[in-house]
Amino acid sequence: MSEMIRVLRGNWTESRHRGHVAVVDASGALLHYLGDPFRPTFARSAMKPVQALPLVMSGAADRFGFGPADLALSCASHNGEERHRLRAASMLARAGLREDVLECGFHPPRHRESHHEVIRKGVELTPVFSNCSGKHAGMVATAAHLGEDPTGYSAPDHPVQRRILREVSAITGCPEQEIVYGVDGCNVPAYRLPLDRLALIYARLADPASISDRKRRGAAERVTEAMVTHPEMVGGKERFCTDLMEAFRGCLVGKVGAEAVYCIGDRQQGIGIAVKIEDGAERVLYAAAVEVLRQLEIGTQTGELERLSAYTRPEVKNMRGRVVGRIEPDFELRSGEPARW
């Protein structure tokens, strides 16, 4: 358990957050860490690229003409902007499905202007508004393609989720029966794995050659390429996932998970990074992730990190717009394996 990042008011610490980091190569070897790199961690939405693999592997994506933007939306925790909602609806339509088949529930758009517009116009919220609507559209499309009844697809024993569990196991090397899951915000299984296994997922997405199964490898390549080609579908306006992937122009794939999980795959080095803030605070997550990149010298020489300066040491402003504090990383990654007690 390590101190990771501080919130300052003036020059004084007001609050502190602990965190954990695991950096691995595509063989799973631990290269760098902070805190407990084996911390059991719910991946939450950082699992979405894996959850999208059966959509490609089953042939459903090809059958329904889902292109890169659709696959990117399948991996998204999107803002609920109109472009995201329309695309999720279009995926459903192309699969011949109605929106009410979705079991994700809904919530107001995260994007502020979209949210205000919904309130102003009195628009009724429906499942496409869910930040997970692309993932769910992919899940039901896969079921429809395979001739399965999509009803109940969010339950762990439905073939949709059993296929996904198989992929989680295959890409992480964790036996299915050892993978613990809870229920996610959008009602599907939320997988809990050691943090270094989350990093391994992203190392393998970044270096698909490390995936032996040809079909799985091809799907991982397509999903990753889709995310980096359409970062605007993965998050949206003023979202770190989008800004990170735009800044790194295809070299990094990154995805947030709820409760402050961030995973990055470096496609140039073929390594994966997983960050978990112990208390689940998103407010410090991106500054922590950027600091990890800086310490690993990813994007430091080539200018990409500079484009993320808004996330680096974010200022805390008050209601008059005055800078009254800042968020400041306060850790150093260690190399190699930690001592095991």
Next chain:
Amino acid sequence: MSEMIRVLRGNWTESRHRGHVAVVDASGALLHYLGDPFRPTFARSAMKPVQALPLVMSGAADRFGFGPADLALSCASHNGEERHRLRAASMLARAGLREDVLECGFHPPRHRESHHEVIRKGVELTPVFSNCSGKHAGMVATAAHLGEDPTGYSAPDHPVQRRILREVSAITGCPEQEIVYGVDGCNVPAYRLPLDRLALIYARLADPASISDRKRRGAAERVTEAMVTHPEMVGGKERFCTDLMEAFRGCLVGKVGAEAVYCIGDRQQGIGIAVKIEDGAERVLYAAAVEVLRQLEIGTQTGELERLSAYTRPEVKNMRGRVVGRIEPDFELRSGEPARW
């Protein structure tokens, strides 16, 4: 530094929060604690009752006819409901001041329905919307009463803030020159004090007889009585401060501060409680505060705590309304003084 409260998904820990508690009597003696009871802590809005003392002591409250509901609003981090905004505006009007004298800035109402109404009607936000507008109205009214120019009243060297610093010092016993301050969200000084000194403030509000100065004692009595008589002005709908004080019917005075500070004064025992969640997470603060009350057996025999059951071990629900986890306190208060290293 102690583990305090966990966020579970299913039966597994997803995130964890550390915390600190100090429980003192009105002499300042430490009765119980968790973590570091002397942790330097920005009181934030938990200081508001002290910031309201000069409003009463100066005679401004009497001069402008500020009753208990007005004084309660002066101590509030209110929801921005219409009743709060109208009262703040009325206080300004009674003091012969215009709203644009306020230097607090503004933000959308915290109360969801009020916020939506503002968006639907396209209402322009103004300083009375600030959750601190009552405090600021009290500050400028005090200046006006004393014939001071209120312009710049939010700066540390303005007489308004110098009077408040004197009160902070007097009630906590900390010399003025040792009290560190930053800038608060609403632009006035935010005081940083050892956590047990925040608890002492509330012990003294709960037991004003412990305050030797007659004028200060009378003001503390009036302010505390105003808060417990008008809890709806201190917070609003679905707010812990309001629900706590309503449940305890005058026996407890409680106030939240930003970055997860909660302070309570027990008027029956004359003790004060201060809680700080290390990472500033409000989501676990109230469950932590209620657990402290339970361990101190405040409201356990007499049924008040039962009325706060929604805050006790809050359920985590997902977007389908399904219970997928819970927030669970995981600490035991210690008695007496901690060993000093």
